[in-house]
Amino acid sequence: MKRLIRYSIFILLTAALAYVGYRMLPATSKTTPTEKSEKKEHSDAIALSDAKILAAGIELAKASAGVLRDSLLLNGIVQPNQEALVQVTPRFPGIVREVRKRIGDRVQKGDILAIIESNQSLTTYELKASLGGTIIDRQTSLGEFVSEQKSAFIIADLSTVWVDFSVYRRDLRRVSVGDQVLIDPADGGKPIEAKISYLSPVGSSDTQSALARALVSNSDQRLRPGLFITGKLTLSAKNVNIAVKSSALQTLENRNVVFVRSGEKFEARDVEIGDRDQEFVEITFGVVEGEMYAAQNSFIVKAEMAKGTAEHEH
Known part of the structure; x- marks a missing residue:
């Protein structure tokens, strides 16, 4: 009986000591829900000033509705519109006594291009522009003999x-007359929209390709004949409510995020993505229309956020 009582007392003392030891554990070994929330908030947001954004080359854009395109990338070259081009040829053979226009000059119909002395009558006559446009070639110079066998000027309406x-x-089976093509002039401006107006019925044996032509408005002279160009032929298009640039999408702790700008802070916003093309991605949840986000160089925001988290932990 005494042995049983001593054993019971031992059990009680052991339990009491274990409880006291648990109560005396350091407070830092526990993490309260508030502390977890503060740590998450710190790791998912970073303050960057406008000056730092500019210096880092971070491009800001506004989330908005967009069009996702399944496209075909094509290489091409800019040519003068041959239906708006004229070769100016002397009426009579003779000697060029005066040249009034040069390559690059813009002329109106009827402008005098050169003065020629006829070999037959020894009198001079005026060589005039028969089309308004830009002189893109000149095949004559002062004192040179010219004749009706060779054009002296080429004028193109550009x-x-x-x-x-x-x-x-x-x-070839994917391309049709009337298809939309977005042309990149490589001048930093917006792509130029045009449509395929002609598809050659024959191909080239050298390149094993066929020609697809777009007639493009060029009133602002963004396209220059002779320069190579790229275009995206639209095969299909889908309108979406919210689209952001593909370069805005980052992965943070196995989550798809977009860095949304609010005040001076970037917030890592969890997003759900839908369809995408080569340039844009559809956002079905996580970003609303009108919100500013890091569109280019968003990886810099991610790096700054990771650096801030590391400093906080130390």
Whole structure:
């Protein structure tokens, strides 16, 4: 009986000591819900000033409705519109006594291009522009003999140009007259919208490709004949409510996030994504229309956020 009582007392003392030891554990070994929330808030947001954003080259854009396009990338070259081009040829053979226009000059119909002395009558006559446009070639100079066998000037109306694309054989069935193409002039401006107006019925044996041509408005002279160009042929298009640039999408702790700008802070916003194309991605949840986000160089925001988290933990 005494042994049983001593054993019971031992059990009680052991339990009491274990409880006291638990109560005396350091407070830092526990993490309260508030502390967890503060840590998450710290790791998912970072303050960056406008000056720092500019210096880092972070581009800000506004989330908005957009169009996702399944497209075909084509290479091409800008050509003068041959239907708005004229070769000015002397009426009679003779000697060029005066040259009034040069390559690059813009002329109106009827402007005098050169004065020629006829070999037959030894009198001079005026060589005039038969079309308004830009002189893109000149095949004569002062004192030179000219004749009706060779053009002296070539004038092109460059308010419209041809953009000739090469379409490889494997893609020919995907291209049709009337298809929309977005042309990149590589001048930093917005792409130019045009449509395929001609598809060659024959191909090139050298390149195993066929020509697809777009007639493009060029009133602002963004396209220059002779320069190579790229275009995106739209195969299909889908309107979406919210689209952001693909470069805005980052992965943070296995979550898809977009860095949304609010005041001077970027917040890592969890997002759900839908369809995408080469440039944009559809956001079905997480970002609303009108919110500013890091569109380019968003990885810098991610790096700054990771650096801030590391400093906080130390």
